[in-house]
Each structure stands twice: as structure tokens, then as C-alpha cells.
Amino acid sequence: MRAAARLLAVLMLVTAGSAAAQEKHLIDRTRPGSLDPKPLPPLQNPDAPSTPAKELFARKSTPFPGPPRSIGGYFDGCLAGAMPLQATGPTWQVMRPSRNRNWGNPQLVRFIERFANNAKKTGWNGLLVGDMSQPRGGPMLSDHTSHQVGLDVDIWFTPMPDHVQSREEREFGSATDVVAPDLRDVDPKVWTHAHTELIRTAAQDPAVIRILVNAAIKKALCREAGADRAWLFKVRPWYGHAEHFHVQIACPADSAECKPQRPPLPSDGCGHDLEFWFQESTLHGPPSKPKPPLTLAGLPPACKQIVKAP
Numbered sequence: 001m002r003a004a005a006r007l008l009a010v011l012m013l014v015t016a017g018s019a020a021a022q023e024k025h026l027i028d029r030t031r032p033g034s035l036d037p038k039p040l041p042p043l044q045n046p047d048a049p050s051t052p053a054k055e056l057f058a059r060k061s062t063p064f065p066g067p068p069r070s071i072g073g074y075f076d077g078c079l080a081g082a083m084p085l086q087a088t089g090p091t092w093q094v095m096r097p098s099r100n101r102n103w104g105n106p107q108l109v110r111f112i113e114r115f116a117n118n119a120k121k122t123g124w125n126g127l128l129v130g131d132m133s134q135p136r137g138g139p140m141l142s143d144h145t146s147h148q149v150g151l152d153v154d155i156w157f158t159p160m161p162d163h164v165q166s167r168e169e170r171e172f173g174s175a176t177d178v179v180a181p182d183l184r185d186v187d188p189k190v191w192t193h194a195h196t197e198l199i200r201t202a203a204q205d206p207a208v209i210r211i212l213v214n215a216a217i218k219k220a221l222c223r224e225a226g227a228d229r230a231w232l233f234k235v236r237p238w239y240g241h242a243e244h245f246h247v248q249i250a251c252p253a254d255s256a257e258c259k260p261q262r263p264p265l266p267s268d269g270c271g272h273d274l275e276f277w278f279q280e281s282t283l284h285g286p287p288s289k290p291k292p293p294l295t296l297a298g299l300p301p302a303c304k305q306i307v308k309a310p
């Protein structure tokens, strides 16, 4: 009886341990959506300078009219003249529509359409598109620090199914985690060479400046890239990003207020560059302490006008 109890305790520990490991690389796990999203309650004091900007931007369900403008930085900006990505295209489908985050600078929408079409030519059935930006960009209540200027998009590692998905499938379908449980490589049970070709296709688009993937995925890309490695420098390791990859496009030429991010170093980022990411402390360490939420004072002044407009 005692032995049985001990065995049970050990089993429970093992289960808890592997659950923790799962949580670790799924820090940005794809959460289910909703068939009946509730509007957010009105803010008590929307004009208080301490009001987190994410509370204001999350309450805007329509874009700011006028010409497209990506304003400020990817981590501290907003978006005017946003356009939505159509929920269903010939080679893509928008996931989690209840989040209302399928908005972007028109250049991002055009990129996604182009990328979906080019990916199809490599044999990828179609894109499942995760978060882009909110209708007016800005910080979000959950899941991202970037995605603020309508120039970022998350693409699932799951290929699009052959049918037009129902609302239920889009809200509750789960994304494929392509990283092995020990976090040291991709999971050969789900990773395919088609994933490499998919990321290569995105990276080769001239509008793309950076792609973020889990370090285990970067390691696989380094191994599978072959002779043509010029695109690899754009693909950078980051925490999480095991169920989707994050694509960032450049500030459009007509967005004079857009603050460009420093491009990645031109080296391919393979080999020694990846060692840091596979140290125990990095694999299992928290990505960073959360910063205090941005207020409107931390965004370009134009963003205040954009989020305050009806």
C-alpha cells in the first residue's frame, strides 16, 4: 500500500513536471476564442493619465478613417486607416475571429495575400492566420507586446484544411506545437520539410524584415536550409513561438511616422549563435519581467487622437 502510494506520488510529480515543460515553451499558447464575445465594460476613468493604453485601444472595434498610417514603433505605436484581412481567401483563413485582430496596414494585408499564394506554390495548402493588429493598432489586453502598428502577423504551423472552416473550428481549433517536449529540437512526429519551405517563402518576401520562431525551429531551419541560406538571417529565435511564427514587415514608404526597427544582423544566426538558447537557464527561464503597462504618454501624440476619436 505504501509502495503504491509512493508510486502514485512519483507519477504525479512526473506528470506535473512534463506539464510545466509544456507550459514553458507555450508561453504564447494559442488560446480558444469565443462564439459570443462580450463587449468590454466601460472604463470608470478613461481620461486618467494612468489608464493603460491597452484598455483604450481594446475598446475600439472600428478603424480610424483616412489614409493608412503606421505610427510609432512596433512596441509603442498605433494604426490609422487600417484594413481587415478577409476572413476567407483562396489560400488563407483567419483564425479566432472573435478577437477582431485581423487588421493591418494595407501593406500587411497585401503581404499576407502574396505570401499565402507563394506558399501554396511550395505545396503548403494555405495559411491559418492568427493575430495581426487591433482596428486602431496599439497595445493589446493579452498576448503581445508588438503588433501595435499593423505590420506584424502570426501564422500558425498548422496548414489550412481543405474546407472552409466553421466559426467553431476557427474559435476552438488548436494549433500544432512543432517543438519536441525537451525543447531541444523540433518534434519529428509533426515537423516536416514543408514547414522549412513555408518559413523560407515568408523570409524571401522583400517586405519581410524579421521572423521570430522558437530556437528549436531555428536549429531545424539551419540544418535543413541547404545551400541557399541568404534568407536565414531574417529568422530569429525567441521564447515561445512553437505553435506559430511571427512575421514583421518593414515600415511602408508612405508611413512617415513609422519608427523602423533595427534589422537583424546579416549573419545566418546558426551554430554558436544558438548556444545561448539551449542553456538550461534560457530553456526554462522566464522570458522577462512584465513591464508596467504603457499609457498614452508612452505613445506618439497622434495615437491619442486616434484612440479618442469615436
Ligand SMILES: [Zn+2]
Pocket: 144, 147, 152, 153, 154, 245, 246, 247
Ligand atoms: Zn506575434
